Amino acid sequence: MKLLRLGAPGKERPAVLDSAGHTYDLSGLTHDIDGPFLANGGVERIRTALGSGELPLLDTEGLRTGAPVARPGKVVCIGLNYLDHAAETGAEVPLRPVVFMKDPSTVVGPYDTVLIPRGSAKTDWEVELAVVIGRRARYLGYPSDSAEVICGYAISNDVSERAFQLEASSQWDLGKSCETFNPLGPWLVTADEVPDPQALGLRLSVNGVRRQDGTSKDMVFDVAFLVWYLSQYMVLEPGDVINTGTPAGVALGLPDKPYLRAGDTTELTIDGLGSQRQTFEQA
Structure with missing residues (x-):
């Protein structure tokens, strides 16, 4: 469904x-x-x-x-979770998941306008597979237990302001939690319709130009491991969202650094999960 x-x-x-x-x-x-x-x-x-x-x-x-889930209790994000994305940003492949949080109020509809923050020069895109939790997860025993607590999946655009994220603070949150920075949807596709979350193509275009074209099989840490891992450190509640990382092709990793400007549009698709489209405006 x-x-x-x-x-x-x-x-x-x-x-x-x-x-x-x-x-x-x-x-x-x-x-x-x-x-x-x-x-x-x-x-x-x-x-x-x-x-x-x-x-x-x-x-x-x-x-x-609108977003397919009403405002989640938390949005947990995984950084550098694709081998090619780590390489394009010059980062080492992490030995453990890189975990950060995103303000739940960033979640908006899949076709809503996204606001470029005041003072931004480096607003970036990231197509991601989002996991929606359906049952409370606390200290799961094994990664294989994760299937019991996953409700389903959705497309997420983990919009990021790179100067705020990487230059303004040692934490990533300032560049991740700006208003409207997490379009989600159009659907929450129940887990029974996604038999293998590690076999999904992810694509993103900017103004009609393909920028990202990856597959979830290239995740450093797969969905089952991530849900299990997070449950060892926090309680995952029904309705919580996990953004599982992005493949290569973000503006930060491209030679000409074509960051988003007012009037730009992004279009995102993930196999079986639909598509979304946003236009960017100045805040």
Whole structure:
């Protein structure tokens, strides 16, 4: 299934897209697609309701697509998790996952405008596979246990301001947590529709020019390991998002450093997870 939220910011309506391309209204089942709903068997409740034919069709004409999960409790990010991306930035391949946090308020819809921060000269793009947690994960025993706590997957654009990230502080957070810096969606695709998260192509174009074209098989640390690893250091709650890293092709790693400017557009796709598109404006 593909879960989504449609409507104006703060007034999104929960919905589900079935395999035939029909969109159904979930408002009678839940007020939102969020952590508490996922924690209380929300996905199975939707599956049951779909099977029984009790969900009403939803007219999507003119409706904005919001992030497929209401504001997560936390957004955990993994840096330098693709071999080619580490190489292009001149960084050593990490021996352990590089973990940083992103302000959850950065999460916006997949087609929303992204704001270039005031004083920015190095706003950059990053297409990433996002993992959405569906069950509480605390001290998982083995990486193989991760499958039990993953609800599904989505496309994430981990927008970054490189000067803020790498020059203004020893921490990365300043360059990662600017407003609108995490478009997510269009869908939360349930895990049963993604049998192998390590076999997905990731692509990103800027103004129609392909910049990133990678595959999740090139992750340094795979999804199962990352979820297990993080659970040893923090409690992962339903609705939390994990951005799992980006392949090569970011502006920081290109010879001419073509950082984003007002009016630029980015288009992102991941196999089976749909596509998203943003236009950048000055804050």
